[in-house]
Amino acid sequence: QEFQFGPCRVEGVVLQELWEAFSAMKDIQAKDNITSVRLLRKEVLQNVSDAESCYLIRALLKFYLTTVFKNYLDKAADSRIRKSFSTLANNFFVIVSKLQPSQENEMFSISESARRRFLLFQRAFKQLDIQAAQTKAFGEVDILLTWMEKFYQF
Amino acid sequence: VAILPAPQNLSVQSTNMKHLLMWSPVIVPGEIIYYFVEYQGEYESLYMSHIWIPSSWCSPTEGPECDITDDVTATVPYNLRVRATVGAQTSAWSTLQHPFNRNSTVLTPPVMEVTKDGFHLVIKLEDLGPQFEFLVAYWRREPGAKEHVKVVKSRGIPVHLGTMEPGAAYCVKVRTFVKAIGRHSPFSQAECVKVQGETLPLTL
Numbered sequence: 244q245e246f247q248f249g250p251c252r253v254e255g256v257v258l259q260e261l262w263e264a265f266s267a268m269k270d271i272q273a274k275d276n277i278t279s280v281r282l283l284r285k286e287v288l289q290n291v292s293d294a295e296s297c298y299l300i301r302a303l304l305k306f307y308l309t310t311v312f313k314n315y316l317d318k319a320a321d322s323r324i325r326k327s328f329s330t331l332a333n334n335f336f337v338i339v340s341k342l343q344p345s346q347e348n349e350m351f352s353i354s355e356s357a358r359r360r361f362l363l364f365q366r367a368f369k370q371l372d373i374q375a376a377q378t379k380a381f382g383e384v385d386i387l388l389t390w391m392e393k394f395y396q397f
Numbered sequence: 398v399a400i401l402p403a404p405q406n407l408s409v410q411s412t413n414m415k416h417l418l419m420w421s422p423v424i425v426p427g428e429i430i431y432y433f434v435e436y437q438g439e440y441e442s443l444y445m446s447h448i449w450i451p452s453s454w455c456s457p458t459e460g461p462e463c464d465i466t467d468d469v470t471a472t473v474p475y476n477l478r479v480r481a482t483v484g485a486q487t488s489a490w491s492t493l494q495h496p497f498n499r500n501s502t503v504l505t506p507p508v509m510e511v512t513k514d515g516f517h518l519v520i521k522l523e524d525l526g527p528q529f530e531f532l533v534a535y536w537r538r539e540p541g542a543k544e545h546v547k548v549v550k551s552r553g554i555p556v557h558l559g560t561m562e563p564g565a566a567y568c569v570k571v572r573t574f575v576k577a578i579g580r581h582s583p584f585s586q587a588e589c590v591k592v593q594g595e596t597l598p599l600t601l
Contacts, residue, residue, distance in 0.1 A: 244576055245576070254576060254579050255472045255576065255577050255578060255579055256471075256472075256577075257528075257576075257577065260470060264470075308440065308444065309444070312440075312444070313444065313445075314445070316441070316445055316448045317445070317448070322450060322451045322456075325448075325450045325451075326450055326453065326468065326470075329436075329437075329438050329440070329441060329450055329470070329471075330470040330471060332438070332440040332441070332444075333438035333439060333440045333441075333470070333471035333473050334470070334471045335440075336438075336439055336440045336471070336473060337471055337472055337473055
């Protein structure tokens with residue numbers, strides 16, 4: 244079992260464990276009142292080429308780690324939730340630390356395409372109040388995991 | 398009022414992905430001491446270092462040890478700390494000197510049982526949990542024999558390796574592989590079985 248985001252290979256993370264961790268925190272989706280907006284919409288995740296996928300997943304996971312998950316644990320009093328959050332965050336951390344997308348010039352157009360997709364997501368995030376945006380993005384982790392599953396080899 | 402001393406000599410013993418945090422017991426004559434264990438992964442220590450998470454099984458616990466296997470759910474360094482309590486008194490926290498990473502676990506050669514079921518070579522492997530795969534190597538015991546390899550993911554149930562020839566002897570050895578940390582154990586000792594009857598060419 245490993246992730247293969249184009250040329251980027253990530254071992255040591257069990258996708259099923261991420262699903263289980265997120266499922267334990269699913270009530271966060273109920274706190275998302277802005278149902279008309281979706282951050283990880285089609286234009287962000289649909290028809291992503293293998294080559295683009297490494298750039299995109301790295302940008303998304305880094306954003307989740309630095310912005311979406313930030314302060315979450317301050318609000319999560321239940322230790323079962325904290326445990327699940329820790330599993331998810333630390334495994335996202337492992338994935339990001341193992342992603343080494345190519346920085347070569349000929350990959351510029353591909354990385355740019357991935358960056359434009361990420362900016363669509365980031366702009367939509369910034370248009371919301373930070374609390375609402377964190378809650379919505381956190382609630383959309385299932386969309387992210389579903390997309391990541393396409394790159395997971397059993 | 399004497400201050401309750403903090404637990405000392407914290408260490409982690411990890412074998413086959415089972416991780417046990419241990420410490421020296423705090424002794425107060427006539428009192429039962431309870432311990433609280435907390436952890437933080439690399440993410441928490443980098444982004445929210447004030448956050449510690451109560452251990453699944455040891456908040457509290459009586460003995461001077463804690464199974465943290467269910468808490469260590471990523472291959473990153475984990476900070477671990479323990480404190481003692483008796484009545485209303487609580488000690489200071491003691492923190493493990495070096496963060497623990499599960500990729501340092503000791504992997505031992507797995508226990509196996511090699512049997513014959515008629516002419517069938519069968520192996521049964523111990524159940525070490527979902528993170529373990531087994532790489533089984535088996536061969537006919539004769540000069541220049543080819544070694545066959547089979548990856549076994551099922552646990553604790555007999556696995557058919559191949560059909561043996563009468564009169565021939567066959568040997569098996571096995572090692573484990575843990576995907577989560579990308580490491581494997583040493584091979585076990587080889588175990589051999591012999592099939593009664595006349596020797597014929599191998600048809601594995």
